[in-house]
Amino acid sequence: MEYKTLYNKEKIPVLGIGTWGMGGGMMKSTANDAENIAALKTAIKLGITHIDTAEMYGSGHSEELVGEAIKGVARKKLFITTKVWSTHLSYEGVINACKNSLKRLGLNYVDLYLIHWPNPLFSFEKTMKAMDYLVDNKMTRYIGVSNFSVSQMEKAQKSAKHKIVTNQVEYHLLNRRAGHELLPYCVKNNIILTAYSPLARGKLAQWGYNEALDAIAKKYKKTPAQVALRWLIQQPNTIVIPKASRIEHVKELVGAVGWELLEGYNNKLSIDFS
Numbered sequence: 001m002e003y004k005t006l007y008n009k010e011k012i013p014v015l016g017i018g019t020w021g022m023g024g025g026m027m028k029s030t031a032n033d034a035e036n037i038a039a040l041k042t043a044i045k046l047g048i049t050h051i052d053t054a055e056m057y058g059s060g061h062s063e064e065l066v067g068e069a070i071k072g073v074a075r076k077k078l079f080i081t082t083k084v085w086s087t088h089l090s091y092e093g094v095i096n097a098c099k100n101s102l103k104r105l106g107l108n109y110v111d112l113y114l115i116h117w118p119n120p121l122f123s124f125e126k127t128m129k130a131m132d133y134l135v136d137n138k139m140t141r142y143i144g145v146s147n148f149s150v151s152q153m154e155k156a157q158k159s160a161k162h163k164i165v166t167n168q169v170e171y172h173l174l175n176r177r178a179g180h181e182l183l184p185y186c187v188k189n190n191i192i193l194t195a196y197s198p199l200a201r202g203k204l205a206q207w208g209y210n211e212a213l214d215a216i217a218k219k220y221k222k223t224p225a226q227v228a229l230r231w232l233i234q235q236p237n238t239i240v241i242p243k244a245s246r247i248e249h250v251k252e253l254v255g256a257v258g259w260e261l262l263e264g265y266n267n268k269l270s271i272d273f274s
């Protein structure tokens with residue numbers, strides 16, 4: 001595995017696995033439990049130890065599946081991220097949501113707890129006080145946000161004692177908005193940018209979707225998915241959390257680490273997709 005470093009120099013894996021759709025969408029579904037647990041177990045075996053989930057995914061069932069998949073794995077080897085939904089951002093709401101997530105995950109603490117989406121109906125002051133409480137009470141090691149603008153990050157950070165270590169946002173070759181203002185802000189402030197939907201929800205994993213991507217993949221004996229992830233991983237402060245529920249897809253994800261996309265090809269992709 002390759003790593004980036006958090007503000008305090010702790011390492012965070014550049015490649016994690018997402019779980020949206022595992023355990024259902026907005027509603028719980030148990031239809032593919034066995035397949036999803038097998039995919040997550042395979043990921044861990046292959047060294048993908050950062051797992052991203054949320055209380056909202058499958059109405060909590062995604063967290064239950066993660067809990068099942070990590071049973072028996074040394075806790076310190078894992079980096080578990082989960083998120084509080086945007087209607088639970090009152091002081092008590094955040095703390096209760098975290099307690100419930102921990103129960104479903106079967107853990108005493110998560111590594112990273114995120115505010116899933118900002119919600120103007122709640123004040124940053126109270127929400128961030130609750131996030132601080134979670135760190136102070138060892139329910140999470142780190143706090144962060146998701147889908148926040150730079151100005152929302154600044155406001156949230158002003159209300160928090162503990163540092164916001166990441167902003168998790170959509171970022172991939174087909175949506176490069178985060179690269180313009182947010183990424184430079186993260187670099188300047190020692191914050192990790194976690195790129196979600198890094199395969200553009202599967203589009204960038206298809207041969208034939210984009211000629212330049214296919215050509216570069218062939219040149220490196222890689223796949224389009226691996227090149228698309230590599231384009232993100234090579235950016236400063238950036239880590240990726242693609243989702244894969246098929247074992248062959250999980251195995252393919254691992255091929256995004258351990259090699260370099262030369263600058264010329266990197267630039268070609270940036271130009272081609274702009």
Ligand code: NAP
Pocket residue numbers: 017018019020021052053116146147168169195196197198199200201202203205206225241242243244245246248249250252253
């Ligand atoms: P994604 O990772 O860009 O794409 C996932 C899709 O790609 C799945 O359908 C998967 O199929 C497919 N795939 C993966 N590897 C493949 C391969 N090698 N070949 C062909 N297809 C492949 O999209 P995402 O799930 O939206 O984003 C990733 C994670 O980010 C989510 O799961 C979630 O944890 C997080 N996220 C967070 C937010 C937020 O608001 N914070 C929003 C969206 C997503 P299979 O499942 O069939 O293997």
